Amino acid sequence: MSQKIVQGVPMPGWPMRAFKGLVLLVFCAAVIIPFVGVISTSVAPNKQINESGGLVLFPKSVNFAAYESLFAGGVVTRALFVSIFVTVVGTLLSLTVSCLLAYALSRPGFSAGRPILLVVLFSMLFSPGIIPTYLVVKGVGLLDSIWALIVPTMVSAFNVIVLRAFFMNLPNEITESARIDGAGELKTFGYIVLPLSKAVLSVIGLFYAVAYWNAFFSALLYLNDSKLWPLQLVLRTYVINDTQLGSAELGTELLPPQASIQMAILVVSIVPILIIYPFLQRHFAKGVLTGAVKG
Amino acid sequence: MLQRSKTRQQQQLSLGQRLLRDKVLLLFALPGTALIVAFHYVPLLGNVIAFKDYQPFLGIGGSDWSGWENFAVIFNGDPAFLRALKNTLILTCLQSIFVFPAPILLALLLNSLFSERIKRIAQSILYLPHFMSWVIVVALFQQMLGGGGLLNNYLRSHDLATLDIIGNSELFHVLLTSQIIWKDTGWATILFLAALSQIDSQLYEAASVDGASRMRQLWHVTMPGLRGIIILLFILRLGDSLTVGFEQIILQQQAVGRDVSEVLDTYVYNNGVIGGAWGVAAAVGLVKGIVGVVLVLAANKVAHIFGEQGVYSR
Numbered sequence: 001m002s003q004k005i006v007q008g009v010p011m012p013g014w015p016m017r018a019f020k021g022l023v024l025l026v027f028c029a030a031v032i033i034p035f036v037g038v039i040s041t042s043v044a045p046n047k048q049i050n051e052s053g054g055l056v057l058f059p060k061s062v063n064f065a066a067y068e069s070l071f072a073g074g075v076v077t078r079a080l081f082v083s084i085f086v087t088v089v090g091t092l093l094s095l096t097v098s099c100l101l102a103y104a105l106s107r108p109g110f111s112a113g114r115p116i117l118l119v120v121l122f123s124m125l126f127s128p129g130i131i132p133t134y135l136v137v138k139g140v141g142l143l144d145s146i147w148a149l150i151v152p153t154m155v156s157a158f159n160v161i162v163l164r165a166f167f168m169n170l171p172n173e174i175t176e177s178a179r180i181d182g183a184g185e186l187k188t189f190g191y192i193v194l195p196l197s198k199a200v201l202s203v204i205g206l207f208y209a210v211a212y213w214n215a216f217f218s219a220l221l222y223l224n225d226s227k228l229w230p231l232q233l234v235l236r237t238y239v240i241n242d243t244q245l246g247s248a249e250l251g252t253e254l255l256p257p258q259a260s261i262q263m264a265i266l267v268v269s270i271v272p273i274l275i276i277y278p279f280l281q282r283h284f285a286k287g288v289l290t291g292a293v294k295g
Numbered sequence: 296m297l298q299r300s301k302t303r304q305q306q307q308l309s310l311g312q313r314l315l316r317d318k319v320l321l322l323f324a325l326p327g328t329a330l331i332v333a334f335h336y337v338p339l340l341g342n343v344i345a346f347k348d349y350q351p352f353l354g355i356g357g358s359d360w361s362g363w364e365n366f367a368v369i370f371n372g373d374p375a376f377l378r379a380l381k382n383t384l385i386l387t388c389l390q391s392i393f394v395f396p397a398p399i400l401l402a403l404l405l406n407s408l409f410s411e412r413i414k415r416i417a418q419s420i421l422y423l424p425h426f427m428s429w430v431i432v433v434a435l436f437q438q439m440l441g442g443g444g445l446l447n448n449y450l451r452s453h454d455l456a457t458l459d460i461i462g463n464s465e466l467f468h469v470l471l472t473s474q475i476i477w478k479d480t481g482w483a484t485i486l487f488l489a490a491l492s493q494i495d496s497q498l499y500e501a502a503s504v505d506g507a508s509r510m511r512q513l514w515h516v517t518m519p520g521l522r523g524i525i526i527l528l529f530i531l532r533l534g535d536s537l538t539v540g541f542e543q544i545i546l547q548q549q550a551v552g553r554d555v556s557e558v559l560d561t562y563v564y565n566n567g568v569i570g571g572a573w574g575v576a577a578a579v580g581l582v583k584g585i586v587g588v589v590l591v592l593a594a595n596k597v598a599h600i601f602g603e604q605g606v607y608s609r
Contacts, residue, residue, distance in 0.1 A: 033439070053443055123335040126588055129338060134567075155327045155331055
């Protein structure tokens with residue numbers, strides 16, 4: 001009975017609280033330490049890397065030699081451009097196509113709305129299989145084309161449903177008054193609906209962007225030409241499979257130790273996500289996605 | 296009044312007239328619908344090659360029909376197929392036992408924190424791995440636990456025996472499971488936390504006034520609040536039970552060999568795209584897909600029998 005009461009619930013005793021804190025701490029450390037290790041090693045001096053036998057947690061000094069060799073115009077530079085192109089162009093196309101479809105499906109009087117919605121919803125229930133999808137991509141001539149990384153995954157049915165739910169929750173009076181003022185569907189969509197949907201557009205856009213940036217399977221499946229490889233495939237070849245990166249591949253004579261080059265490649269593929277992560281996070285708090293899913 | 300006159304107007308228009316009226320909206324919907332049809336529904340037709348002796352240079356139409364021949368690996372129990380099936384089932388069991396409940400426990404822990412600030416910081420950290428690709432996750436695990444990784448360097452510098460974790464075929468299934476836990480547990484708490492926030496706090500107060508201990512509150516107030524979402528996610532998980540992670544496994548297959556790492560998806564990829572046995576691979580993929588849909592429908596049925604809502608209502 002001597003327990004402290006917080007928000008109407010008795011506070012647990014200190015052993016329980018200590019246990020919880022410990023579990024949480026271990027979990028968080030398991031997430032953070034790998035990132036710190038990789039970033040530190042990519043900038044650590046050679047001598048320290050060799051002494052530690054691989055990974056360094058606390059670099060004694062900082063140098064960017066590894067990054068200079070990566071950006072000298074070799075394999076990694078090219079892969080970076082491929083990944084940036086796929087992410088930027090893919091996200092813009094995905095957002096445009098998904099929003100148009102979601103808007104049409106959100107209009108109450110749209111005569112073809114019901115059947116098209118069923119087509120979208122039903123596609124989430126099954127996956128078409130690796131081989132048949134490969135044959136379709138091959139059939140439309142996308143094999144060994146950079147567009148194979150964009151076109152097959154351009155529309156996510158799930159994202160369309162989330163966008164539609166958001167558009168439907170916009171107050172009807174606004175679109176109705178636009179119509180009375182003589183605005184057509186295109187104007188209503190472009191001048192009324194889109195500006196009101198910035199929050200959901202940025203979340204869905206970031207989700208698409210992360211998916212494009214991280215795409216590995218489609219690149220592995222559809223691209224034989226290593227000139228078209230995105231960063232993820234380069235990462236697999238030179239970091240996971242430990243293939244040596246020489247001056248021929250890097251396009252420079254400057255050669256820091258493999259360990260720091262490898263870690264620098266990892267950092268280059270992680271950092272863009274770390275940069276957009278705070279933006280993504282701000283919207284989790286608003287519950288944009290969970291709200292839409294439950295609705 | 297307005298509503299009624301509108302519907303009457305709609306009834307008067309023929310389908311053709313209505314489609315003509317909606318031509319702008321149809322145009323809006325066209326590209327997205329076309330892409331979904333092209334890359335979700337058209338491939339379904341491509342499954343006919345499961346019944347053909349498919350030769351790429353002849354095309355689907357030109358290849359000969361072969362009946363159920365391609366399905367022989369399944370019905371006759373080809374050793375390579377059985378190996379893939381066995382690994383898939385082992386991994387799916389491990390995932391159901393260890394991966395599925397992890398976010399529920401973590402969400403309960405996060406929810407029971409009194410400091411909003413600590414909760415928010417922990418969430419920011421724990422959600423992060425979800426946004427990393429499998430290539431990055433596998434590389435990070437190598438750097439941490441591999442032969443030259445952080446853990447073994449530490450052990451070596453303190454003259455302790457090193458641990459052979461990465462590339463050890465005996466530990467491969469455990470490694471895969473722990474990678475999934477590391478990557479997705481934090482993110483998966485989102486849905487459970489949303490459900491927990493919906494529980495009326497008066498229920499807890501009433502329970503504690505009635506003398507319910509914290510354990511009893513957990514059992515009689517919290518768990519009923521989570522039951523719907525847990526059942527929903529378990530049904531979806533069941534439908535995916537033959538899908539145990541393609542990218543993750545293909546990235547690490549070389550190091551441990553196919554005996555422990557071949558699963559149905561990698562079997563399809565290795566035999567079809569790499570090995571050229573298109574028909575057999577498509578047959579295995581087709582059966583896998585059908586089993587998945589059947590499992591979801593069956594699990595949903597069971598949920599209905601027990602009076603739960605499931606994925607869709609009756």
